[in-house]
Amino acid sequence: MPAPNIDTIVSLAKRRGFVFPSSEIYGGLGSAWDYGPLGVELCNNVKQSWWRWLVYDRDDIEGIDSSIILNRLVWKYSGHEATFHDPLVDCRECKSRMRADKLEGYFPEGNTQAAFDANARLRAGLVKCANCGSTNLTDERYFNMMFRTTLGAAAAEDDPSALAYLRPETAQGIFINFLNVQTTMRRKIPFGIAQVGKSFRNEITPGNFILRTREFEQMEMEYFVKPDEEHFKLVDEWVELYVEWFKGLGIDAANLKLHEVPEKELAHYSKRTVDIMYRYFPERPEEERQWEELMGIAYRTDFDLRSHSSKATDAEGNRVNADSTDDLSFFDESTKQRFYPHVIEPAAGVNRTVLAVLMDAYSEKTNDKGETRVILKLSPQLAPIKAAILPLAKNKPEIVGMAKAIKRALQPVLRAVYDDTGGIGKLYARQDEIGTPFCVTVDHQSLEDEAVTVRDRDTWEQERVKVSDLAEHLQKRLKPYPVTPPEPV
Numbered sequence: 001m002p003a004p005n006i007d008t009i010v011s012l013a014k015r016r017g018f019v020f021p022s023s024e025i026y027g028g029l030g031s032a033w034d035y036g037p038l039g040v041e042l043c044n045n046v047k048q049s050w051w052r053w054l055v056y057d058r059d060d061i062e063g064i065d066s067s068i069i070l071n072r073l074v075w076k077y078s079g080h081e082a083t084f085h086d087p088l089v090d091c092r093e094c095k096s097r098m099r100a101d102k103l104e105g106y107f108p109e110g111n112t113q114a115a116f117d118a119n120a121r122l123r124a125g126l127v128k129c130a131n132c133g134s135t136n137l138t139d140e141r142y143f144n145m146m147f148r149t150t151l152g153a154a155a156a157e158d159d160p161s162a163l164a165y166l167r168p169e170t171a172q173g174i175f176i177n178f179l180n181v182q183t184t185m186r187r188k189i190p191f192g193i194a195q196v197g198k199s200f201r202n203e204i205t206p207g208n209f210i211l212r213t214r215e216f217e218q219m220e221m222e223y224f225v226k227p228d229e230e231h232f233k234l235v236d237e238w239v240e241l242y243v244e245w246f247k248g249l250g251i252d253a254a255n256l257k258l259h260e261v262p263e264k265e266l267a268h269y270s271k272r273t274v275d276i277m278y279r280y281f282p283e284r285p286e287e288e289r290q291w292e293e294l295m296g297i298a299y300r301t302d303f304d305l306r307s308h309s310s311k312a313t314d315a316e317g318n319r320v321n322a323d324s325t326d327d328l329s330f331f332d333e334s335t336k337q338r339f340y341p342h343v344i345e346p347a348a349g350v351n352r353t354v355l356a357v358l359m360d361a362y363s364e365k366t367n368d369k370g371e372t373r374v375i376l377k378l379s380p381q382l383a384p385i386k387a388a389i390l391p392l393a394k395n396k397p398e399i400v401g402m403a404k405a406i407k408r409a410l411q412p413v414l415r416a417v418y419d420d421t422g423g424i425g426k427l428y429a430r431q432d433e434i435g436t437p438f439c440v441t442v443d444h445q446s447l448e449d450e451a452v453t454v455r456d457r458d459t460w461e462q463e464r465v466k467v468s469d470l471a472e473h474l475q476k477r478l479k480p481y482p483v484t485p486p487e488p489v
């Protein structure tokens, strides 16, 4: 049973130290969130799982970490300065401001790329306000979503030579480093470059907790292939691999579905995009409104490498980039051909993955006394704490000493905590609610038989384990993490 709605997770996340509203003591900052002690662990575990799966388990992917602030020209030639904007409308009735292209009636029916006049549709009353349903909306106007900043202490705010942006996607840091990585790591096509890091977008309508925020984290990978590869098929292959990865994180396949992005909604660089959607809104009666994008897999063609290249030309033979000092083409020794590799891009959000994982892990169970307990059935690889060491009597120094020693001994092997801040029932309930797979209880008998009780979070079953075998016992039950390393495509 997943969480019935996002609000249930918002409340759990705040109560148990996963996520807090940002700047709360100053009234908050619209849709900004801070990750608490357990949230930061969960995010790190998601990122580590992803990195291990792509960069370590495969032999064809390298990792990088590029700057957040890049030369402004990167965003000129990537097309973001000219096209990374959303259409904005205001409702004259309820005064809400929203993204026009997300509103009912904005696009004509059918998957057609034919140009249409959005303002004519707005004026004809075909488009509905998402808040109050009115069709009394303003004309649309475009709003660039990149956050602007100025570089240098002496720069005036409107000095165009000092203008810079916070990156709206991590991908461009990969493209501009393509040659650096390819040559230093002596890579041949196909190979990929992965990066995880913060991105920033001045979203018009952020909201729904950590689903849409202005500052978020992405896990992106650009997979460079030959121009003559079967690109559409490669998109499908990566979609399949990612669905398996999400399932390995504990997400039920029934809460995932694929969405072929219609041509008219494709980003400026994409020839094809398939989104993997998650059921973030199970409470909505209409099935089609329950889903939101978890990640996208796009076929970006050679758009980005060509756009950043000094020698690339357009159909008329004119250089597409007058500023770049390098050519990001690849010379294939085996065929003696030079080409701009094409790219398949799986782009996932850390925060949306964390939200999906939390929603799917949420469950409730009733105990013998008829009390309902929350159990967060996180996949053990993602659980912020793997084992909680609990003394049955906190006023017995020998028991406390033994419990603390067990915690210290386990720590180098797995994340363990010691807790004596309540009765054993309360301590179990607290660990269940934060997803700790195992509670290890030290009792009076432990002092004699050098054994402890290991309690399973999901079944509440208990077994006695020798302290000398404990680390191995827990490790065995935590491993292997349930993702099968995929074959290279």
Ligand code: GAP
Pocket (backbone or CB within 6 Å): 168, 169, 170, 171, 201, 203, 210, 211, 212, 213, 214, 215, 216, 217, 218, 220, 293, 294, 295, 296, 345, 347, 348, 349, 350, 351, 352
């Ligand atoms: N480089 C391609 C790219 O950035 P995208 O679909 O715009 O594609 C990829 O973003 C993923 O990043 C999304 O599927 C989502 O998981 C995450 N993401 C995008 N905007 C976000 C936002 N405002 N808040 C949280 N996550 C976001």
